[in-house]
Amino acid sequence: MNELLLIAAGGLAREVLATVRESGQHDVVGILDDDEDKAGSVVDGARVLGPVSDALRYPQARAVVCVGAGSGRARVVARLAGLGFPQSRFTTVVDSSVRIPAGCRIGVGSILLGHVTLTAGVTLGEHVVVMPGVTLTHDDVVEDFATFASGVSLGGGVRIGRAAYLGMNASVREGTSVGAGAMIGMGAVVLRDVPADATWVGVPARAMRSGIPSRVGS
Structure with missing residues (x-):
């Protein structure tokens, strides 16, 4: 089972969590979010591990960006690319x-x-x-x-x-x-x-x- 990081700790992340758990597609490592107030909190059983830049600390994990707005997702993807996060590490989540x-x-x-x-x-x-x-x-x-x-x-x-x-x-x-x-x-x-x-x-x-x-x- 692939390890998975969720980027952004909002409602979409909760929906993705429910989907991947029901299907068994991925093993969710945790959530990354730049809001310092969310660090260490738990969202539907998944811990907020730290900021988005910490994605590089989990070299075996795939990722999916759970920002609701498309323009926001684009900014996160561009930022991760600038940090050296490869496009090949993003994954697709499809409900069963x-x-x-x-x-x-x-x-x-x-x-x-x-x-x-x-x-x-x-x-x-x-x-x-x-x-x-x-x-x-x-x-x-x-x-x-x-x-x-x-x-x-x-x-x-x-x-x-x-x-x-x-x-x-x-x-x-x-x-x-x-x-x-x-x-x-x-x-x-x-x-x-x-x-x-x-x-x-x-x-x-x-x-x-x-x-x-x-x-x-x-």
């Missing part, structure tokens, strides 16, 4: 309820929690987080560090950009794209392409400006 059909690809460092559905030809990048009950259908492409909250559904041929965030129960029409760094609100229905770094909400989804949804195309 998830089926990965032939032709689907999952990037290193990604996390797929309970009852995620992938149909055919789905490609997930590195360090993607997919929460329970998400549906990804044929030929969807998800770039690195994207985050899906529970219940998100993508039609076929959708492209999700780097570090984009899709809120709980959002859905995206087939053949459309969500740009890098974009945020899609809870329950939003995306019917057309979303630009990079934009925030869209509502049914149908439209852009927000100064906290007020604006008409699409205005």
Whole structure:
């Protein structure tokens, strides 16, 4: 059984802990977190061992970054790379309820929690987080560090950009794209392409400006 370090002691780490313990995929060594107040504390039976830089002290352990925000995961991965932590030591966590059909690809460092559905030809990048009950259908492409909250559904041929965030129960029409760094609100229905770094909400989804949804195309 592989040793595993969890990076960041938040809610996502607790969910990953539950997943790996139920499946027996990994032996969790502990959690690393830069919050000094958390050092020595215990999270669901896993001890916070020290700061993120201590990953180098556990040369046999694999790691998964449990920061909820994609941009935050990207910063942690970049920091670890700067410290000499090799990309090959990141691992992927997939709940035992998830089926990965032939032709689907999952990037290193990604996390797929309970009852995620992938149909055919789905490609997930590195360090993607997919929460329970998400549906990804044929030929969807998800770039690195994207985050899906529970219940998100993508039609076929959708492209999700780097570090984009899709809120709980959002859905995206087939053949459309969500740009890098974009945020899609809870329950939003995306019917057309979303630009990079934009925030869209509502049914149908439209852009927000100064906290007020604006008409699409205005």
